[in-house]
Amino acid sequence: MNTATVTPEAPAPSSTLAGNYFISNYPPFSFWSEEQRVAVETALNSEPTPGAKLGIYHHIPFCRKRCHFCYFRVYTDKNAKDIQTYLDATMAEFKALAARPLIQGRKPHFVYFGGGTPSYLSARQLVELTDKMKAILPWDQAEEVAFECEPGTLNAGKLTAIKDIGVTRLSLGIENFDDHILEINGRAHRSAEVFTAYERARAEKFDQINIDLIAGMVEETETNWQRNIEQTIALRPDSVTIYQMEIPYNTTIYKEMKSEGKLVAPVADWQTKRRWVKEAFAALEQAGYSIASGYTAVLNPQRTKFVYRDELWSGADLLGLGVASFSHVAGVHYQNLTEIDPYLAALNSGEMPVKRAFRTSPDERMIREFILQMKLGRVALDYFVTKFGVNIEHRFAPQLAQLAAEGLLISSPSELRLTRDGLLCVDTLLHEFFLQQHRTSQIV
Numbered sequence: 109m110n111t112a113t114v115t116p117e118a119p120a121p122s123s124t125l126a127g128n129y130f131i132s133n134y135p136p137f138s139f140w141s142e143e144q145r146v147a148v149e150t151a152l153n154s155e156p157t158p159g160a161k162l163g164i165y166h167h168i169p170f171c172r173k174r175c176h177f178c179y180f181r182v183y184t185d186k187n188a189k190d191i192q193t194y195l196d197a198t199m200a201e202f203k204a205l206a207a208r209p210l211i212q213g214r215k216p217h218f219v220y221f222g223g224g225t226p227s228y229l230s231a232r233q234l235v236e237l238t239d240k241m242k243a244i245l246p247w248d249q250a251e252e253v254a255f256e257c258e259p260g261t262l263n264a265g266k267l268t269a270i271k272d273i274g275v276t277r278l279s280l281g282i283e284n285f286d287d288h289i290l291e292i293n294g295r296a297h298r299s300a301e302v303f304t305a306y307e308r309a310r311a312e313k314f315d316q317i318n319i320d321l322i323a324g325m326v327e328e329t330e331t332n333w334q335r336n337i338e339q340t341i342a343l344r345p346d347s348v349t350i351y352q353m354e355i356p357y358n359t360t361i362y363k364e365m366k367s368e369g370k371l372v373a374p375v376a377d378w379q380t381k382r383r384w385v386k387e388a389f390a391a392l393e394q395a396g397y398s399i400a401s402g403y404t405a406v407l408n409p410q411r412t413k414f415v416y417r418d419e420l421w422s423g424a425d426l427l428g429l430g431v432a433s434f435s436h437v438a439g440v441h442y443q444n445l446t447e448i449d450p451y452l453a454a455l456n457s458g459e460m461p462v463k464r465a466f467r468t469s470p471d472e473r474m475i476r477e478f479i480l481q482m483k484l485g486r487v488a489l490d491y492f493v494t495k496f497g498v499n500i501e502h503r504f505a506p507q508l509a510q511l512a513a514e515g516l517l518i519s520s521p522s523e524l525r526l527t528r529d530g531l532l533c534v535d536t537l538l539h540e541f542f543l544q545q546h547r548t549s550q551i552v
Contacts, residue, residue, distance in 0.1 A: 122379040123372045124324070129354055131483075131535050133434070133441065134476040135546045140441060140464040147467040148460065151438035152208040161217040161419050164245070166198065166237075167430030169224040169448065172261065176294035176326070179356035181432035181446055182224045194448065195233065197455045198429045199240045204460070205427055206244045210438055215249045217424070218415045221275075227257040231269035238273040252276050252415035259305035260297030267308050276315040277414070279349070280305060283322045285339045286332050293325045294360065306343055316346045316412055323384040324353035324376035333384045340388075341395045346412045348397070348405045350388055352381040382532040389528070401484045402526075402534045421480035423473065423495075431461075439473055441466045472543070474498055479538040485531045487524045500524065507540045 156162075170191060171182045186194070205211055219241075229237070247253065254277040255270055270278065280302070284290055287298045309317055321336060340348055353375045376384070389399050397405040406412040420426055420436070428435040432446040442465035445451040454461035468476065474496040481487050492498045501508065501519065508524065511517035516530030516537065526534060539547060 122377040124355060124375050124377055129535050131538050134479055135466060135472060140466040142464055144465040144467055145462045147440045148442045148462050148465050151440040152210045154210055154438050156210050156214060161424040162214045163218040163416060163419060163424050163426045164216045165220045165222060165426055165428045165433055167222060167433040168226040168229060169431050170228045171225045173294060173296040176360040179358050195237050197452050200455050202244050202429050216245055216247055217251055218419055219247060219250055219253045220416045221255045223256055225258045225261060226255055227261040231266045234269050234273060247274055254416050256281060258297055260301040262305040264308050267312050271312045271314060277318060278309055278314045279318040279320060281320045283320060284325055285336055289325050289327055292327055318347035318349055319345045321350045322353050323350055324381040326374055328376060337388045337391050346407050348392060349403050350385050351403060352385060385532055402531045423477055439468050475541060479541050482538060483534050485526045489523055504541055
C-alpha cells in the first residue's frame with residue numbers, strides 16, 4: 109500500500125487568492141505608524157504650497173447591508189440618533205481642521221462623499237450636513253462634488269436633494285445587473301431598483317452619472333458578463349468604472365475561505381477577469397467611449413472628468429473627515445481612527461482622531477504620483493521634470509525597458525503609455541517602481 113503523504117495542489121498562478129492587489133497610495137499603508145502622528149500637527153500648522161489645490165473627503169460609514177466582498181469601515185446597526193451623533197462629530201473635526209494655517213481661508217476645489225453608503229442618509233440629513241460644511245469652507249469654487257450611491261436607497265425626493273446640494277458627479281454602485289449574483293454577493297439592491305434609480309437620476313440632469321461594475325463576482329459567468337456589457341451600453345452613462353474582483357482579508361468571503369481551509373477564492377481567476385474587462389473596454393469603445401484609466405471609460409473626454417482622482421493623483425491636499433478616512437496634507441499621509449467609538453471619544457476630548465501617519469520625502473512623493481498616474485495609462489515626462497526635476501526614463505530605465513520588452517509599455521519623446529494589456533494588469537506592475545525598502549511589505 110502506498111502511504112506517501114498527499115499535499116494539496118498549489119494554486120494556479122492566475123488564481124484569485126486572498127489579499128489586496130489594488131494600489132491606492134504610496135508608500136504602502138503598512139509603513140504608516142502611530143509614532144509619526146506628530147507629523148500631522150506639523151503639516152497642518154504649515155503654510156500651504158502656492159497653487160496647491162484642496163479637496164474634502166467625507167466618509168459615510170453606514171449601509172443597509174454589508175456586501176460579502178466589502179473591506180471598508182461600514183456599520184449596518186446604527187439608528188438615526190447614532191448617525192446624527194456621528195455627523196455632528198465630523199463637523200467638529202472639519203471645523204477644527206479648517207482653523208489650521210494649512211487650511212484656513214482656502215476653498216475646496218473638489219468634494220467627495222464616499223462610504224459606506226452616502227445615499228443611506230435622509231434628504232434632511234444631507235441638506236443639514238452640507239449646509240454646515242459650506243459654512244465652514246464654501247464650495248462655490250468647487251469644480252466637482254462627487255457622491256456615491258446604492259441604487260436601492262434612492263427615491264425621487266432624495267435624488268432631488270442630492271442635486272440641490274450641489275452634487276455634479278453621481279456614482280451608482282450597480283456592480284451587476286443580475287438579481288441572483290447581486291443576492292449571493294450580499295448586495296442590498298436588485299436590478300429593478302437599478303433601472304428606477306438610473307431613470308430618476310437622468311431626470312435630475314446631473315452633470316455626470318457614473319456606474320460601477322465588478323468583473324468576476326461570485327458565480328459570474330461568460331453569459332452574465334456579456335449581458336452586463338450590453339446593459340451598460342444600453343443605459344449609456346457618462347462614465348463606466350469597472351473593478352476586477354479581489355478578496356481582501358477582512359471580507360465575508362475570506363472568512364468563509366479560511367473556515368473551509370481554501371486558498372483560492374470562489375471567483376474568476378485573474379486571466380478571466382482581465383479578459384472580461386478587455387472585452388468590455390472594446391465594446392465600450394465601439395459604442396463611442398474612450399478609455400480614461402485602467403478602470404474607467406468615458407463617453408465624452410472633453411466634458412467628463414474625474415477631478416477627485418486626477419487632483420489626488422497629482423499631489424493635491426486632501427482632508428479626510430470621519431472614521432477610518434485617509435488624508436494627504438503638505439506631504440503627510442494620515443488615517444483616522446478606524447472604529448467609531450474611539451473616533452467619537454477623541455473628538456469629544458478635543459483631540460485629533462488620528463490613528464497612523466507617514467511623512468513622505470520628496471522622492472517618495474515623486475514615486476507616488478508616478479505610480480498613480482501610470483494607472484491612467486499614460487505619463488507625461490515633462491510633468492516630472494518640471495515638478496520634481498526628475499527624468500523618469502533615466503530614473504526607472506531597467507523597469508521601463510522590461511515592460512517594453514514584455515509588450516506592456518510604449519515610449520515616445522513626450523510620454524510613457526501602457527498598452528491595453530499593460531493597463532489591465534497595471535496594479536501588478538507598479539511594485540517594481542517602489543523603493544527597495546517598501547517592496548517587502550504586503551499591500552493592505
